[in-house]
Each structure stands twice: as C-alpha cells, then as structure tokens.
Amino acid sequence: MSTTQAIEIKSVTKSFGDFTAVNNLSLEVAQGSVFGLLGPNGAGKTTTIRMIVSITFPDSGQVKIFGEQLNPKMQERIGYLPEERGLYKKMKVGEQLRFLGGLKSVPSSELDKRIKHWAERLQIADWLDKKTEELSKGMQQKIQFIATVLHNPELIILDEPFSGLDPVNANLLIEVIHELKSKGTTIILSTHVMEQVEKLCDDICLINKSQKVLAGNLKTIKKSFASNKLAINYEGESDFLNNNNLVKKIAQYASHLEIELVEGTDSQELLKQIINSGVRINRFEMMEPSLNEIFIRKVGKNE
C-alpha cells in the first residue's frame, strides 16, 4: 500500500451566509486506519463529512482523497452512512439495495450476489422481499449499512452508526467494522459514544465550534492527559481520607473508591499515608483519563 493519505484536508473553510460551519480545518486520515471524528452537536462534523463525499464544496482550502482532488467520480470509492438516514418506504428491501448499489455503479451481475452475502452476514436475508416500511428501525439501519458497503468502498464514513441498534446488533456491527479494517478499508467514525471510539479508533480529531481542538493518535492523546485519578480497594477504617489535604474529590463505587488528587500531588504521598494508617491495600491504580473526560474537558473549556 502506498503512503498516500486516504484523506488530506488543508485549511478548509465553509460558511453558509454569516455562519461559519468549518473554519480553517486541516486533518489527515491514514489509509487503512479507523478515524474518529468527534465533537459536540453543531461543531461542523457533518459539514466536514459532506465535503469529503462531494455533497457540498469548500469555500476555500483543499480536500484530497487518495491523493486526488475532489471529483464526483470519487463518490464511487466512498461509502457514506449519514446520521440523518432513511430509505424509500414503499420499496422492497431488495429493490432498494439494487437501486442504491446501482447508483454506485455496481454491475448488476454482481449486485444480487453481494446483496445476498451482506444480508446473510447481517442476518436480514429473510427480509429482502419485504417492504421497507414494515421493518423496525434497527433493521432499516442494517439495510442502510449494507447500502453503504455494497460497492466495496475503499473509504467508509459512518455517522452515528450505532444509534438505534441493540447491544447484540451493535456488537455485530463492530465485528463487521473490524473485518473491513482488516481488509484495508479506511473508516471514519463520527459518534458521541466515546466507548465505541475507544474500542475502534486508531486516530481521532476533535472539532468544536467549527475548529479543530485536538487531533492525533488516540493512545498518545490519552497519555498526554496526565491523570490525577486513582482507584483503590482496601480493608480497614477509612479515617485516613478525612480532611486529607491531598484529596480533592472522593467517589464511592460498589467495587472501589475513586479518588481525585489535588493538582500537583504525587500519588506516592497518598500511598505512604494510607499504609501508615494501617489499612490493607488490595488495589491502588492510576486511572487513565477516559475519552469521555478528555472530550468534556476540551469542549467544556472552550465554552
């Protein structure tokens, strides 16, 4: 595989009238990676995605996909599952997939084979002859996902793909995403569910108020956010925590105690204190910040 990036966005700006949806945004998505595009509602994620799939076009700046300038032909190499998605209600599921696949120039000889394959993979093969309006929301979501991948795109963009799916189906979808990734497909995932991002994404970009606030490798980012949170389990009296000037906040959970340290405190200080107080320690663990916390910290700060 060449070293060209799947997506290169350079200083792209897009406004609608007085409203700037995306402001001087630059980002790169490595080929074959799973990329998380994150941000609060109205941050400019959808506009960014729409520019990648040639639905709207930037006012200024450059968008390159697989090293090429944006062009309508490119749409056939991209699969896009929008957040606001629907289907033709009156059409039969099979016809619908044939139509949407046809729009992506899948040869009709291939279409039926692929529809069958995917319908079986996502366990909806029995529904192909049903009218779409008879399907539940989760079922429709699977159909929409199939329509997204039917033309074997090299780049797949999934906007909130898990909303409306039960845990079983959500896991099925995660499996499929892993499969696609292992075949070299580049995947952009836009979601508010940070747990999914942590499970799936290699790199992320966090957008807030039409600007990039954070980008890079997920693991690196998490490390760079020094943690001041501890999880402890102990046996004995909890007196040592009373009026402790090292501790900022305590949260009691069923299985453990979560402690937030005062800024600049060495956790070893606390450990010494606890041992000296005669309490028996079973667990003493520095907690990595969750992406959720990073998200809230970064976005909250900008408010």
Place this chain on the structure above:
Amino acid sequence: MNKMFLVIKREYLERVLSKWFLIGTLLGPVLMAVLILAPLLVTKLDTSDRKVTVLSLNNDTALLDSIEKRLGNKKDPLGKGKYVVKTLAIEDPSSLPKVQEDLAKQIKSGDINGYLVIKEEGKEHSAEFFAENVSDLGTIRRLEDATSDAIVEKRLSLEGMDIKKINELSKPIDIKTKKLVDAGTKEDNGQSMFLGLIMMFILYMTMLIYGMTVLRGVVEEKQSRIIEVVISSISPLQLMFGKILGIGLVGLTQFTVWSIFGAILPTILASFSLASGMMSIPDIPKSLLVYFVLYFVLGYFLFATLFALAGSIVSNEQDAQQVQMPITMLLIIATIFTTLIIRDPNGTTSIALSLVPFFGPILMFLRIAVQTPPFWQIALSLSLMVVTIIACSWLAAKIYRVGILMYGKRPNIPELIKWLKYT
C-alpha cells in the same frame, strides 16, 4: 447519465406499478364512460307508458281531440314507453270534485299517472296537472307543449286563419355551423370548442397532478431522509431531473392508455347500439394531438421544475401545501381567461395572454383547438416556453441542491436569494 436512468426507472416503476396509477388510468375512463352511458342505459330500461287523463271543464271536445292527436300513442323520446291519453269532457263544472275523487283513486291504483284539468275563462286558458310524481319534468314538458300548441291552434282558427298555412309559415329553421379548415369546410356544431375545452382540461389536470407528484416526491425524499444517501452517489441535478423525467413518463403512459381507450370507445358504444348522433365522438385532428403532447411535455416540465423547487425548500407536508399555492395559482389564473379566448381567439388580449409561457399550455392550446392562430404565434409561444423552462430549471437546480439538505423553518425570499450564492 446511466445513474440518472436508474432514478428515472425507479420513479417511473414505483408509480406505474402502484395501485393508484392503475385505478386512475384504467378506472378513470371507465368511470367517465359509465357516467355518460349509465343515464342512457337507464332510460332505455324505462319501458313504462305515461298514462294521462285530460279534462276540459268547458266541455271542449275539439280541444281534447286536438291534444290527444298530438300526444296520444306518441313515443317518449327518452324512454321506451309511449303516451296513453284519455279525454274527459265535463259538462257540469260542479261535478268536478267528484270526478277528481275518482281520478285520485285511479292514480292510487296505478291506472293512470296523473290528470290535467284545462279551464277556459273568456279568452284565457289555464291548466293544472295533478299527479303523485310532479318531478317527471320530461312528461310535464310534453304535456305543456301539446296543450299550448292545441290551444294556440284553436285561438288562431277562431280568428279565421288557415291552420295549414300557419304551420307552413311558422316552421322554425336550424342554423347549421360549418368550420373553415384548410381542407375546406366541415360541419361543426361546437364540437371543436367542446373538444378543445376537454383536452385543455385534461392538460390542466395532468400538469397539476403530475406537478404535485414531483413536489410530493421531493418532500418525501427529504422527510424520509433518504436524500443524503442518494446525493452521496449522484449529483442533486441528476436526481431532480431524473425525478421530473420519470414522473413525466408516467403521465405520457397514462395518455397512451387513454388514447387507446379513446380509439376503441366508439366500438364499445356501437356494441351497446348507443352510437346515436348525440354520442358521436368527434375526430381529433392529428395536428391537435401533436400540439397536445407538445404542450403537455413543455408545460409539465415548466411546472415540474417549479414544484421541485418548492418541494426542496420545505420539510413537511403542511409547508408544502403553502408553497405550492403560487404555482397552482398560475394555472388557475390561466383557466379564468378561457371564455375570453373562446369568444375572441385572435384578439390582442388573447394573443398576448396566450404567449405568456406559464399560460401557454392552457390558453395557446385552446386557441389552436378553437381557431388555429398563425404559425409564428405558436412557434413564439413554444420558444418562449423553452426559454422559461431553461431559466426555471437553472433557478430550481440552484435552490434544490441547497434546499434538500436544509431542515426546519421554511426560508423566506431574502434567504432563498442568499442560497443562490452558495457554492
């Protein structure tokens, strides 16, 4: 192009295969035919005689005979029955109540349908008809005609005039109308106007119905949120024009079915032995058919682009109802001028109005049907329409591609103008 074909195919098949298309296309003409034929068939079934007793309070047997001669045994023109007339000359008017009682009994038992009492006072005559059913206007009209004719004849003869001579001299005449056409003249009793109006009405209805179908289609795609998926595969323009063309083809399909039906209708009528003079279907001139299709195609395209534009700027059915109004008004306004066109098809106002692109499919078509205008006017009307279509398509395309992704509040005009500048 290939992708646009897929859109056309989808739009076309979805509608042609729907049960509404089947009902509208197949049952529509059948219903129309039934509406025309049913009353005829029903009157054919009515074989009962009209039994009437005519009374003269002045013992005027001559008048009674005269009435019976005019009416008795005559066939009813609508039904299959005939008039059975009995006469009763009354010498003593004071016996009338008793006679009436008796006649009322006969009506009750069904021996007669009713009775007519004629009274003469001085030179004035009056008549009263008694029956259980006084809504059978046809029968009453026949009675009235026969009675007045008889009375007028009696009065004239009293003045010493020769009845035969009077009948000869007072014979009315019919004006036969002949339409001047290129090939000479042909008889035309208002058929060309009637035909023109019917075809114009079909144009009006179909442009409206199929235009609204485009609007509904656009709103549906927005509402169901399929739109974003589709335009990530195909340009909004291809989608919009694919939709317009697909739905337009549905309209043409409907016309084809209808013309086949129209072509075999006379045969059907003949098999019911109903193809009498009043039912003859006028021959539609070939050129008129060509103009019909031409004006449908252009008119539909013109209005469909506007309806697509309207559909793209709203997010729900209620708003759609509102934005379609101005477009529908254009069509309605055109129909207001039809009487003017029929009265004076070549007047300056008619010419000017029929050249307005939005009125062309209604008014210029009607002019062609009533009194074919000079060819340059038709050509000018068609060219103006093509230019307007191009302008409207450009406008609709600009708005559509922005509008389909906008949800929520309906934009106002200044906002729409801003949309035109979006890339």
